[in-house]
Amino acid sequence: MSKMPDPTLVADVGAYAAAVDGWCATRPPALAAAVRPIPDYATRVEVMSDLLGALFDAGWSRYGWPETLGGLGGSILHRGAMWQTLAAHGVASMAVFEHLEVLLPTLAALGPTDFVADALPAFLSGRERWAQGFSEPDAGSDLAALRTRAVLDGDAYRITGRKIWTSWAKYGTWCLVLARTGTTESRHRGLTAFVVDLRHPGVEVRAIEQANGTDELAEVTFDDVPVPATRIVGDLDGGWKVAMHILSHERGTYAWFRQCFMYRDLIGHVADGPAVSDRAVGDALCDIAAVAATSGEGLRLHASGATLGPRATITKLLLCEAERSIQDAVLAGNADLALAPLDDTTALLRQEYLFSRIVTVYGGSQQMQLETIAKQLLELP
Ligand SMILES: Cc1cc2nc3c(=O)[nH]c(=O)nc-3n(C[C@H](O)[C@H](O)[C@H](O)COP(=O)(O)OP(=O)(O)OC[C@H]3O[C@@H](n4cnc5c(N)ncnc54)[C@H](O)[C@@H]3O)c2cc1C
Known part of the structure; x- marks a missing residue:
């Protein structure tokens, strides 16, 4: 497929779904591998990453995202149609890529634009994966009580704290971390969202094995991890x-x-x-x-x-x-x-x-x- 959007497919979600269906019917090897039952979680991550790579190369997963961010245009209806078609062809789940529909819409809407323009193709193509660092040992339902701190140091913030139940952190490259930039009393008004590189020294990811045997969840600690101020999502104190x-x-x-x-x-x-x-x-x-x-x-x-x-x-x-x-x-x-x-x-x-x-x-x-x-x-x- 060309790297240029097809205007018919952008305008007509039905035509787009039929085209994705036609591609699936040719049984590309990455799709054939992904429809097998794969109980081992690490293998599932690998196989789904390959499928994402094939969907990206064919152009299908780029529909539904703005061209300014590396997409091919269209809307969430395209994404809905693509995953519905994949399911109909036997794909069992989004596996480790749920954040394509949990985090990515917010990153696309609120930025930081330059960073997201680089990160979106890497995520869509399965080369990089994301996690969401909201919950803490003493802040779940009462999220505004969270204590992970971000302190300004030159043109970066230094993040220290502990997150828990962080899905896919073990397999992730980036984590959207909600941290306190205001006083404890500021509650929800003193929070900021940062994109943190999980590979950076000072980040420790400890997988948590669930009752069902998967290691989807993790505890993540941040020990004075510097994050450039350009990686704030939305506004400072707007977390x-x-x-x-x-x-x-x-x-x-x-x-x-x-x-x-x-x-x-x-x-x-x-x-x-x-x-x-x-x-x-x-x-x-x-x-x-x-x-x-x-x-x-x-x-x-x-x-x-x-x-x-x-x-x-x-x-x-x-x-x-x-x-x-x-x-x-x-x-x-x-x-x-x-x-x-x-x-x-x-x-x-x-x-x-x-x-x-x-x-x-x-x-x-x-x-x-x-x-x-x-x-x-x-x-x-
Ligand atoms: C499979 C899975 C994946 C998850 N993935 C992520 C993730 O990727 N990132 C992330 O940040 N978090 C994640 N979480 C964590 C999840 O968001 C929290 O577990 C959830 O918000 C509850 O918080 P808690 O565990 O601290 O429980 P608590 O807040 O301690 O609640 C314990 C119980 O008390 C009840 N309760 C608490 N306060 C009240 C109240 N005011 N009124 C009535 N009842 C109340 C709750 O309903 C609950 O039944 C995940 C959790 C699971 C199970």
Whole structure:
């Protein structure tokens, strides 16, 4: 594919989706490798990085991003169509690349522009990966209590602190770190978002093995790590706005991408797996449809320059329901999942089942989402 955008594909998402579908149908080797069940996390990261490289070289993953940042134009609707098509062809998840739809929309919108223009192609092509450093041992639901500090020293900030539950840090190159630039009392008003190089001396990443056997999560410590002031995302002391922008994607539009894979999982299981009751499949399909409807609205709003705002919390709650009901349906058809010999397919099923139990925590716990709905949408006292 040419490095120039095709105006027809930019203007017509249906034509773009058909073109991606045609490419997938030729079964490129990177796609064929990615549709196999791969329970080993490090291997999955490698295989998905290769697939991202192939999608970038073919030009597909560049649609949906502005030309000023190395994209080929179009909107989030293109990205939604690309991942939906990949799922339909058997890709099981975004693996380590969820931040393409959690962090990258915010980086593209709020900068720093020069840095993002360099970083976006590296991320899209699978050469570099990102992590999000918000949570700390004493700051999760109460994120404004975070204590990681950034202190100005010449033309850089020196960052010291400890982050936890940082997804993909072990495999990441860059981390978007929320740090305190104001006083402790300044709470959410004294926070700034920085892009930190995870390879820099003074950064230590300690992987945390989860119950499902993956090492997606990590604890990351920063010991006096210098970060150029040019790597501030948004404004100095404007980190809360950056965090809310990211969370609106993590809770809202990201659900579109996730539900593509959930749908594919469920349909694949019904077709090939042990019998599952019609009732369980029907319930799970309804739950997925609810996620697709609300997150699809989020995509359309985003494409027109608006956002779901606090309504993204409703999408996240629906996503939690759907994740659980699908895995409950799968488990009902595989009562011996906990005991079954671990071939690659069973091992992945077990990973997915256990993951479905913690979906209510990432991006803010279920209780905190309910609180947002009560206060911001229902305006309850
Ligand atoms: C799979 C996974 C991936 C994650 N990835 C990342 C990541 O990449 N980057 C990152 O920064 N973080 C990440 N997190 C962390 C996640 O954002 C936090 O775990 C979450 O915000 C909850 O914070 P906490 O763990 O400190 O729990 P706490 O805030 O201590 O909450 C514990 C319990 O108390 C409840 N609670 C707390 N305060 C209230 C209140 N005021 N009212 C009612 N109930 C309350 C909570 O709902 C929860 O049930 C991830 C978590 C998981 C599980």
